[in-house]
Amino acid sequence: MEILTLEALRDNYIYILIDTFHKTAVVVDPSESAPVLEALHKRNLSLTAILNTHHHHDHVGGNNILLEMFPSAKVFGGKNEGRIPSQHVFLAENDCFTVCESQCRILDIPGHTRGHIAYYFEKEGWLFSGDTIFGGTCGAIFEGTPEQMFESLKKIAQLPPNTSIWCSHEYTEMFMPEAAKLDAHNSKILERTHRVKQLRNTGTPTVPLLLQEELDTNPFLRFSNPEFASQYNSNPGLDTFLKVIQASG
Numbered sequence: 001m002e003i004l005t006l007e008a009l010r011d012n013y014i015y016i017l018i019d020t021f022h023k024t025a026v027v028v029d030p031s032e033s034a035p036v037l038e039a040l041h042k043r044n045l046s047l048t049a050i051l052n053t054h055h056h057h058d059h060v061g062g063n064n065i066l067l068e069m070f071p072s073a074k075v076f077g078g079k080n081e082g083r084i085p086s087q088h089v090f091l092a093e094n095d096c097f098t099v100c101e102s103q104c105r106i107l108d109i110p111g112h113t114r115g116h117i118a119y120y121f122e123k124e125g126w127l128f129s130g131d132t133i134f135g136g137t138c139g140a141i142f143e144g145t146p147e148q149m150f151e152s153l154k155k156i157a158q159l160p161p162n163t164s165i166w167c168s169h170e171y172t173e174m175f176m177p178e179a180a181k182l183d184a185h186n187s188k189i190l191e192r193t194h195r196v197k198q199l200r201n202t203g204t205p206t207v208p209l210l211l212q213e214e215l216d217t218n219p220f221l222r223f224s225n226p227e228f229a230s231q232y233n234s235n236p237g238l239d240t241f242l243k244v245i246q247a248s249g
Contacts, residue, residue: 001017001018001019001020001099001100001101001102001124002017002018002020003015003016003017003018003126003166004016004017004018004039005205005207006035006036006039007035007170008030008031008032008035009031009032009058011169011170011171012029012031012058012059012168012169013029013166013167013168013169013170013205013207014027014028014029014030014031014032014035014036014062015027015028015029015128015166016028016036016039016040016045017099017100018043018045018100019100019101021101022100022101023043023044023045023046024045024046024047024048024100025040025043025045025046025047025048025100026047026048026049026050026051026099026100027047027049027050027051027062027066028051028052028053028119028128028166029051029052029053029059029060029128029130029168030050030059030060030061030062030063030066031057031058031059031060031061031062032061032062033061033062033065033066033069034062036062036066037065037066037069046070047066047069047070047073048070048072048073048074049073049074049075049076049099050063050066050067050073050074050075050076051076051077051099051119051128052075052076052077052081052084052087053077053078053116053117053118053119053128053129053130053131053132053168054077054078054081054084054112054113054115054116054117054130054131055077055081055082055083055084055113055115056113056131059130059131059168060084060085063075063084063085063086064085064086067086074088074089075087075088075089076088076089076091076097077089077090077091077115077117078090078091078092078106078108078115078116078117079091079092079115080108080110080114080115081113081114081115081116081117082115091106091117092106092108093106093107093108094106099119099121102121102123102124103121103122103123104119104120104121105119105120105121105122106118106119106120107119107120107127107152107155107156108152109129109132109152109153109155109156110143110144110148110149110152111132111138111139111141111144111145111146111148111149111150111152111153112130112131112132112139112140112141112142112143112144112149113142113143113144114143114144114148116130116131116132116144116152117130118130118132118156120159125160125162125163125164126163126164126166126208127156127159127163127164127165127166127211128166129156129165129166129167129168130167130168131167131168131169132149132152132153132156132167133153133156133165133167133209133214133218133220133221134167134169134171134172134175134209135167135171135172135175135176135196135206135207135209135214135218136171136172136175136176136178136179136189136192136214136217136218136219137171137175137178137179137218137219137220137248138153138218138220141245146241146242146245147238149245150223150238150241150242153220153221153223153241154223156211156221157211157215157221157224159211160211161210161211161212161215162210162211162212163210163211164208164209164210164211165207165208165209165210165211165214166207166208167207167208167209170205170206170207172196172200172206172207172209173196173197173200173206176189176192176193176196176217177193178248179217179218179219180193182219182244182247182248183217183219183222183228183231184231185231186216186217186228188216188217189217192213192217219244219248220241220244220245222240223236223237223238223240223241223244224236224237224240228240232244232247
């Protein structure tokens with residue numbers, strides 16, 4: 001299976017998973033249809049499924065037009081989401097299915113929305129995480145609670161550290177300075193900030209993220225680190241996470 005990354009809207013990423021043998025494809029969070037159709041046409045691929053992490057328009061905006069062009073494609077999403085256009089398949093925690101000959105398992109990760117899910121390919125070490133985690137930060141809490149976001153991020157933090165995180169926005173450069181304010185004694189953040197600037201100056205994506213680097217430099221994943229918690233005079237865990245949320249404004 002091959003991953004093709006498409007840039008869309010202002011800072012979105014759309015991912016196309018390609019079965020090169022069967023010339024079929026699956027798209028993750030198509031914010032718009034045009035770049036997807038162009039990529040499929042260029043490679044002579046047939047679309048078999050749309051994987052949506054949540055219902056926001058900048059993740060589902062291309063669904064209906066793609067279905068017009070590929071009417072047999074199925075739309076996957078969380079069972080608690082309810083607002084994904086033309087959704088066919090309703091997924092819950094630990095549901096498994098096959099994508100391009102590879103096994104995918106669902107992680108239920110509410111917080112950003114109440115029905116947000118992620119698609120985890122354990123063998124490949126890939127997590128398609130939507131808007132729950134970004135480089136150096138976490139997603140905004142629109143419908144869920146901080147406690148839900150804490151549990152969702154804890155679930156991600158427990159994956160193998162070499163997991164590649166394919167999040168849906170290019171936010172790393174924007175939020176690394178905020179991470180430095182929230183974790184002022186962390187030299188790894190400064191190193192990462194410098195490297196991220198170099199990447200973005202050449203137009204190179206910072207995604208996929210490496211989970212180990214997020215564990216080292218993302219304040220919203222460092223809630224279990226006693227040294228980090230001590231900066232907030234709190235106990236490692238939810239107490240630290242809530243204080244970091246409050247400090248981030």
